[in-house]
Amino acid sequence: MMTTRQIDRLQGRPIPLRGHDIDTDRIIPARYLKSVSFDHLEQHVFEDDRKALEGRGAPPHPFSDPRYSGASVLVVNRNFGCGSSREHAPQALQRWGIKAIVGESYSEIFFGNALAMGLPCVSLSPEDIEAVLAEAEAHPDRDVTVSLSARQVTAAGRTFAATISPTAREAFLHGTWDAMGLLLDDVDQIKAVAAALPYVRGF
Numbered sequence: 001m002m003t004t005r006q007i008d009r010l011q012g013r014p015i016p017l018r019g020h021d022i023d024t025d026r027i028i029p030a031r032y033l034k035s036v037s038f039d040h041l042e043q044h045v046f047e048d049d050r051k052a053l054e055g056r057g058a059p060p061h062p063f064s065d066p067r068y069s070g071a072s073v074l075v076v077n078r079n080f081g082c083g084s085s086r087e088h089a090p091q092a093l094q095r096w097g098i099k100a101i102v103g104e105s106y107s108e109i110f111f112g113n114a115l116a117m118g119l120p121c122v123s124l125s126p127e128d129i130e131a132v133l134a135e136a137e138a139h140p141d142r143d144v145t146v147s148l149s150a151r152q153v154t155a156a157g158r159t160f161a162a163t164i165s166p167t168a169r170e171a172f173l174h175g176t177w178d179a180m181g182l183l184l185d186d187v188d189q190i191k192a193v194a195a196a197l198p199y200v201r202g203f
Contacts, residue, residue, distance in 0.1 A: 007177070008148050009146070010099050011146070014073045014143075014144045015074050016136040016137050017077075019077055028086070028088045028092040038092070041095055042092055071098075072100070073099065073143075073144040073146065075101075075103065079106070080104075090119050094117060094118075104124065124160050131156075132153065136155075142155070149173060
């Protein structure tokens with residue numbers, strides 16, 4: 001039985017998050033990194049940013065705005081996920097409900113952490129990102145579609161050329177992003193190798 005999961009076409013309502021250089025400390029505050037698991041991290045996504053806006057009586061943060069409840073495609077600007085290397089950031093976003101991220105660019109470590117957990121991050125030009133952000137703000141009920149095989153993002157009836165590293169794209173399309181799934185697919189071979197190891201079977 002195959003346990004690896006191939007990822008290609010992802011579709012869902014967008015959640016727009018404007019701003020360059022949004023770091024992992026903002027995505028998930030450091031005080032929530034003490035847990036030995038990632039459980040319940042979604043409850044604290046952008047917690048400090050959200051509270052700061054509420055305290056000023058400003059319009060709600062997108063992750064607090066009921067218009068974006070249930071959204072699954074995050075739309076961002078440049079250098080998203082910079083800062084510390086914590087994998088808690090993409091974990092928190094995915095557990096909140098994000099299935100794909102569309103942005104101008106990403107921190108290399110954030111991109112790698114997202115890849116390892118099956119969260120595609122594709123890039124558009126700044127002009128195209130602005131168009132998708134504006135559409136998401138004006139029409140949050142209209143789906144955005146990400147196609148890794150076609151290297152395209154579709155929004156508001158328009159199709160935008162997307163980029164993603166060839167290695168990451170192939171990993172998603174063939175399911176090789178899922179290291180644990182690959183191990184479980186070859187569990188009989190793992191058992192056979194383990195049985196031949198003296199420190200496993202006993203001297």
